[in-house]
Each structure stands twice: as structure tokens, then as C-alpha cells.
Amino acid sequence: MTPEFFVYYLPLPATVHGSVRLNDDGTYSVYLNSLDTAEEWRRTIEHELRHIEAGHLYSDKPVWKLELEADGVELPEPEATAPKIYSSLEDLRENFI
Numbered sequence: 001m002t003p004e005f006f007v008y009y010l011p012l013p014a015t016v017h018g019s020v021r022l023n024d025d026g027t028y029s030v031y032l033n034s035l036d037t038a039e040e041w042r043r044t045i046e047h048e049l050r051h052i053e054a055g056h057l058y059s060d061k062p063v064w065k066l067e068l069e070a071d072g073v074e075l076p077e078p079e080a081t082a083p084k085i086y087s088s089l090e091d092l093r094e095n096f097i
């Protein structure tokens, strides 16, 4: 059997269930929170596999979008809107809504 996935169990912060990494040799390392339950590990593995299947490890999309996609959330296309522009930190602090 040629290994393709390496699954590690590590104690992670309670809000972090796992992560996936593409290794230099093309294999994947999946990290699971050792403090989670077996059911949470199963859900986390599915989530991480969706990242792989969707090509997220090669994507330059924002991480929050990738996470929603991996959770199966359908995102509507945002309407093109012009950004609000600020000239400095002070300008942003003083004029942000």
C-alpha cells in the first residue's frame, strides 16, 4: 500500500477540529483534535476531504470562503460593490461607520 494520507491526533484548541496539508511528495497530512469525539473526527475528516476534492489547497480564495464551501454552504455571488476607501489608519478609525 502506498501511503497517501497520514492522520495525526493532536491536542488542539477546542474551536479547532482539524486541518489538512499537502506535503511536498503529494501525500496529505490530516490533523485531528485528539480531544474531540470519534463522531467529530468523522465530520472533520469529511470536511478536510472536501477541501482536497474542491482543490482548495491550490486556491487563492479567502480562507473563510473555503471553510464555508468545505462545510457545504452555498454562497451567492456577491454583487460587485465599490469599496469604501480610507487614506490612513486615523481616517479609517474616525470615519468607519
Ligand SMILES: [Zn+2]
Residues within 6 Å of the ligand: 047, 048, 051, 066, 067, 070
Ligand atoms: Zn476547513
